[in-house]
Amino acid sequence: MISSIAELISDRIGTMPAGERRAAQTLIANYPLIGLKTVAEFSTAAGVSSPTILRFVARLGFQNYPEFQSALQDELAAQLQSPATRTLNPASSGGAVSPMLEATLDNMRETFRHLSERQLADIAATLAHRRGKTFLIGGRFTDPLARYMAAHLAIVQPDVHHLAGQEGIWRDRLIDMGKRDVLVIFDIRRYQDSLVRFAETAHQRGVHIVLFTDQWLSPIARFARHVIAGRTAVPSAWDSSAALFVVAETLIGAVTRQLETDGAKRIRELESLR
Amino acid sequence: MISSIAELISDRIGTMPAGERRAAQTLIANYPLIGLKTVAEFSTAAGVSSPTILRFVARLGFQNYPEFQSALQDELAAQLQSPATRTLNPASSGGAVSPMLEATLDNMRETFRHLSERQLADIAATLAHRRGKTFLIGGRFTDPLARYMAAHLAIVQPDVHHLAGQEGIWRDRLIDMGKRDVLVIFDIRRYQDSLVRFAETAHQRGVHIVLFTDQWLSPIARFARHVIAGRTAVPSAWDSSAALFVVAETLIGAVTRQLETDGAKRIRELESLR
DNA sequence: CAAAATACGTAACATACGATACAGCGCTCC
DNA sequence: GGAGCGCTGTATCGTATGTTACGTATTTTG
The missing domain is CATH 1.10.10.10 (Winged helix-like DNA-binding domain superfamily/Winged helix DNA-binding domain)
Known part of the structure; x- marks a missing residue:
């Protein structure tokens, strides 16, 4: 029909x-x-x-x-x-798509339900703090999220670095990190040992760690100042990082707003460079 | 007023x-x-x-x-x-977070509303076709999405390549692409000329192009066999790629399901390699 | 109550819009 | 490699649409 x-x-x-x-x-x-x-x-x-x-x-x-x-x-x-008909598309229910979408939407609501306005504001303030440097890194499947966040943050403020490549390479970057710096880590199951070790060392150096993980919490949570626990369960062979992605976007927006005055100038400068 | x-x-x-x-x-x-x-x-x-x-x-x-x-x-x-403005929920308003979340959720519903089960199935079938190679690439902010998708697809099937690095590098990869191959492109505003040129050449070589873009459609839509138009508007200085991210995850799930038999074997093999 | 002004509809006009014929091009299939 | 088919754009045509002028009706005001 x-x-x-x-x-x-x-x-x-x-x-x-x-x-x-x-x-x-x-x-x-x-x-x-x-x-x-x-x-x-x-x-x-x-x-x-x-x-x-x-x-x-x-x-x-x-x-x-x-x-x-x-x-x-x-x-x-x-x-x-009848606005009611808009929200639900009867044709799309029943298939394999909407369970996936519904689960994802639920994940997001749940994730944000456990996330207070204040927590997000704190993290945003941490990220917007311009005293130190910001480093971002992720696991096998979540590293793209780190890249995504880094790409945006690097525009509104200086000293934003995504840690890529082989383990040895970013381990060496630890030497640049200190108490005024922030390290954003994405790590969901199955948690990666290399990341845990990295986080531990960074923590010992006094680095401020912000962790994006799933609801079962990566072991890195021990060392993290801020932990964002996103729901990841969906009817699929894979876990979903969508909720974490949305949290990341929300934080990007919040940081940008906080750095508005400086950030706007910076964005204009960058525009003129292109 | x-x-x-x-x-x-x-x-x-x-x-x-x-x-x-x-x-x-x-x-x-x-x-x-x-x-x-x-x-x-x-x-x-x-x-x-x-x-x-x-x-x-x-x-x-x-x-x-x-x-x-x-x-x-x-x-x-x-x-x-922005259906949010129509069905404005006064209880959820207030902070700076929930408008962002609400807009994102709306974006996803809208995006999927314009996306039929059949289209997704077609695209999944295209991606699961094991005759040719699969290439993924993205723009300035969307390249992480390409990486995310590539990371997953590369596990369930061979010959999945993410095109990274400088323009010259991936332009040279065109020589590997032919009629049996699939190119997945992520491109939202502001659309990148380099990607458009790349897509055009690939199209001329008969490559099957799958485009992830925003509702205003990247010019690449001209060359694409399949187009996914995601909503990107959020109350932020940035556009949101979250809807596209969810579509990508949905497709990853669908492709994995289609390749189940072969894919499962492949996954086991990979597990044993780690 | 008369006169003027305003409002409204009929009819003619011009424009811009949708429809169509035709030619060029690429693609597929012998 | 050649013939046929199907797709697409250019140019042209007819028409439906918005627009305007003008005359009549209606209201308003002194």
Whole structure:
């Protein structure tokens, strides 16, 4: 049963030629407003010609463009009148996707439920402290999160370093770390010995450790000043780092806000350098 | 301060003559969809003539009818993009954290709403196809997502490569890519020219491109066989990649499931190697 | 009550929009 | 390698749409 036009499109998008598929993709991406504009606007937005748009709507089964627009409008009208239908897409329930999504959303809510405003503010303040350097490192699967965070933090403040490469390389960087510095570690199961040893040494040197881990807590929690425990369970063969990712983004935003005055200047400078 | 057109109308409805007032009332009653239809339809719905409708929109301060319609569409677009503002939850507001979380959760729901089960299955099948090689690459901030995905995919199947380092390095890898290969690209605003050029060349070589981008669609969408448009808007100085991250995790899970038999053997082998 | 001003609709107009014919191009399949 | 097919863009056409001018109706004001 096909109820919405969006479903109709995603149902047939596979059988469409390249140009019409572009049309379909842009419509889905800006659903449904692009479809309410003129053919010319739609076509330029999709990067194709007007006839391709018309062929696209014809393939969907509409006699002409106005009829297609009317259908979109009717759908919109129904949505606007009953907001409940928006939140739940009946077609997508039942499949293998929504359990994954639902679990992820639950993980995030749970993660943030155990995370107070104050904790986050403290960590953000720690990260925004410009006295010392900031180092970030992660495990096998979480190192990309460290990179992601480092890429953003490095823009709003100086002395942000992501520790990459072989173990020997970042172990040597310990010599640069001291009491005023912050080390952000991502470590979820299965916890990596190398990271634990690294954290221990850093801790002995007085480094301020911020740990992102799962709800079972990496052994590094012993040495950490701040611990963020994210939920990771999802119906998949893998654990999910999504909740930690969102916490990281939240902190990035908070740090940026705290460094607003200096950060803005820095961002402008960087822009001009590009 | 007048923000929405509806407010503008209710502000001036008192000073309007009878005919225009009827126009105003019917617009409010079916807000805003009647305003997106033609002048003729609007006029018959309101029981007045077309010129009255035009005088009505002129009184609201618009130069012409299309301009009025554009304003309505922009307003609608803003509403549809951030459902949070519509179903504003007063209990959860207050701190700086929950708006961020709420927006992120909304982004994910919206992203998946525009993503059909079938599309994801198609993409998963593409990624699980073991005939060719899989390459992953990302932009300035999204490259960690590419790494994350690569780290997982590389475990369940061979020939998975993350393209890192300087532009020249991965440009040279193009020589290894052909029709049976898949290139996964992450590119959100501001889109990187180097990636676009890279994608174009890969496309010319017949490489199957899977694009992760934002709702405004990277220009790479032109060359992509599959496009995933994630919502990125959050109350922060940065765009959020969290929705794309979750889609990536979902795909990782789906691919792993598809390769279950072979993948499981592979995973055991890898375990024994550690 | 009269006269003026405002409001409204009918009808003609011009523009811009959607539709279509056609040619070029790439792709696939002999 | 060649023939056929399908896809896509350019250019043209007809028309539906928004716009405007003008005459009539209605209200307002002295």
